[in-house]
Amino acid sequence: MVSRRIAAALLHLAGRRWPTHLREQVHREWAAELHVLAAEGRPWAMLKYAASLAAARPVREPVTAVARAAAMWRALRLTVVAPLAAVAVFIAALIVVTVISALLPSATENLQYGVMTVLLVAGAVGLARLGRWWTVGGAGTTTLVLAVTVPGFVLGCLQYAISSSSSKLAVHAPAYLAFFGGLAGLLYAVDRAAAAGNRTRAWWIGGLGALVLADVAVTVPVFLASATPDPASAPVWLFTAFTNSGFGLPSPAGWEIFTVLDATELDPQIFLLSSGLALGVIMHKRAGRALAAPGRQATEG
Amino acid sequence: MRMTVTTARVLAVLLTEPEADRYGLDLMRATGLSSGSLYPILHRLQEAGWLSARWEEIDPAAEGRPARRFYRLTPDGVVQARQALAELRTQTTVPAATGKASPAW
Numbered sequence: 001m002v003s004r005r006i007a008a009a010l011l012h013l014a015g016r017r018w019p020t021h022l023r024e025q026v027h028r029e030w031a032a033e034l035h036v037l038a039a040e041g042r043p044w045a046m047l048k049y050a051a052s053l054a055a056a057r058p059v060r061e062p063v064t065a066v067a068r069a070a071a072m073w074r075a076l077r078l079t080v081v082a083p084l085a086a087v088a089v090f091i092a093a094l095i096v097v098t099v100i101s102a103l104l105p106s107a108t109e110n111l112q113y114g115v116m117t118v119l120l121v122a123g124a125v126g127l128a129r130l131g132r133w134w135t136v137g138g139a140g141t142t143t144l145v146l147a148v149t150v151p152g153f154v155l156g157c158l159q160y161a162i163s164s165s166s167s168k169l170a171v172h173a174p175a176y177l178a179f180f181g182g183l184a185g186l187l188y189a190v191d192r193a194a195a196a197g198n199r200t201r202a203w204w205i206g207g208l209g210a211l212v213l214a215d216v217a218v219t220v221p222v223f224l225a226s227a228t229p230d231p232a233s234a235p236v237w238l239f240t241a242f243t244n245s246g247f248g249l250p251s252p253a254g255w256e257i258f259t260v261l262d263a264t265e266l267d268p269q270i271f272l273l274s275s276g277l278a279l280g281v282i283m284h285k286r287a288g289r290a291l292a293a294p295g296r297q298a299t300e301g
Numbered sequence: 302m303r304m305t306v307t308t309a310r311v312l313a314v315l316l317t318e319p320e321a322d323r324y325g326l327d328l329m330r331a332t333g334l335s336s337g338s339l340y341p342i343l344h345r346l347q348e349a350g351w352l353s354a355r356w357e358e359i360d361p362a363a364e365g366r367p368a369r370r371f372y373r374l375t376p377d378g379v380v381q382a383r384q385a386l387a388e389l390r391t392q393t394t395v396p397a398a399t400g401k402a403s404p405a406w
Contacts, residue, residue: 022344025370029369030325030336032366032367033324035366036326036369049326049329050336052335053336054337056337057341059344061348
C-alpha cells in the first residue's frame with residue numbers, strides 16, 4: 001500500500017528529529033499506532049498521523065553549557081584537528097624518509113617512494129583508528145560525510161591556493177572535487193553495508209571504492225599537463241605516483257613517469273590519508289552513537 | 302513544568318481516569334490534538350516524572366498487531382496535574398464585575 005509506505009517513510013523522518021536514545025522507542029510506538037490505522041483501512045488518517053509527526057518541532061533535551069562545549073569540541077576535533085593530524089602523519093613520514101636517505105646514501109628514489117607509501121598506508125590505518133575514536137555519536141550520516149569530505153577538499157585546494165599560482169588550483173581543484181564528491185557517495189554505500197551487518201563487505205567496498213576514486217582523480221591533473229603520457233596507461237598512474245615506477249610496462253616510462261609525479265604532486269597522498277580517516281569515522285558511527293547514549297530509557301511505569 | 306493550553310488538555314484527559322492506561326491514538330481522539338503536538342507533550346510529562354509509560358503486554362502474533370505504549374499519570378503526577386489545572390483555572394477566571402453596569406451615555 002503506497003500510503004502506508006509514505007507514512008512509514010514520514011515516521012522514519014520524524015524519528016530522526018528525536019533524541020538518539022529515544023528514536024527506537026518512539027518509532028516502535030508510532031509504528032504500532034500506524035499498524036492499527038492501516039488495519040482499520042484509514043489511509044488518510046495514517047498519512048495525517050505521520051505527516052504531523054514529521055512536521056512537528058523537533059524534541060530537544062535541555063543541554064548544559066558543558067555538554068554544548070563537549071559537542072563543539074567533538075565537531076572541531078573531527079573537522080579541524082583530524083585533518084591536521086593527517087598533515088602531521090604526512091610530515092612525519094616525510095621526515096622518516098629524509099632521515100633514511102641521509103643515513104643510507106645508496107637508497108634509490110624508488111626505495112624512498114616505497115618507504116613513504118608504506119608509512120602513509122600505515123598512517124591511513126592509524127587515521128581510520130582515530131576516526132573510530134573521534135566519530136561523533138548521534139550525528140547523522142550526511143553530517144558525518146560532510147565533516148570528513150569538505151575539510152579534505154578545502155585543505156587540498158588551500159595548499160595550492162596559498163603556495164602556488166591560481167593555474168595549479170585550476171588544475172587540481174577538479175581532481176579534488178571528483179575524489180571527495182565520489183568519496184561522499186561511497187561513504188553512503190559503506191554506511192548502508194555496515195548498517196546491514198556486513199562489516200567486512202563494507203570495508204571492502206570502502207577500500208576498493210576509495211582506490212578507484214583516487215585512481216580516477218589523479219588522472220585529471222595528468223591529462224591537464226602540457227605533455228600527457230599514453231592515456232592507455234592511465235589506470236596505473238596512481239601506483240606510479242606512489243612508487244616512482246612504471247612496473248616495466250611500455251607506458252608510463254621515462255618522461256611519462258616524471259610527468260605523472262610532477263602533475264599529481266601531493267594529491268595521491270592526501271587521497272590516501274583522507275580515505276583512512278573517512279572510512280574509520282563512517283564505519284564506527286553506530287558504535288559512537290552507542291557510546292553517546294548508554295541505553296537511557298524514558299520513565300517506565 | 303511549562304503549562305500550555307495543549308498540555309492542560311492532555312492532563313485534563315488523563316485526570317478523568319487516572320488509573321487507566323491510555324495510548325497515543327486514544328489520547329489524540331480525546332484531546333483533539335495532532336500526533337505532532339501530543340507526543341512531545343507526553344515526552345515532557347515523562348521527563349518531569351508526571352507520567353509513566355510501559356509497553357502493552359500482549360503477544361503480537363496472537364493479537365495481529367504490535368504492542369502499544371501505555372501512559373498513565375504517576376501518583377505525584379496526579380497531584381501535580383490537579384494543582385496545575387487548578388492554578389490555571391484561577392489565573393484564567395474572569396473577575397466578577399463590581400458595581401452596577403450603566404450605559405456610557
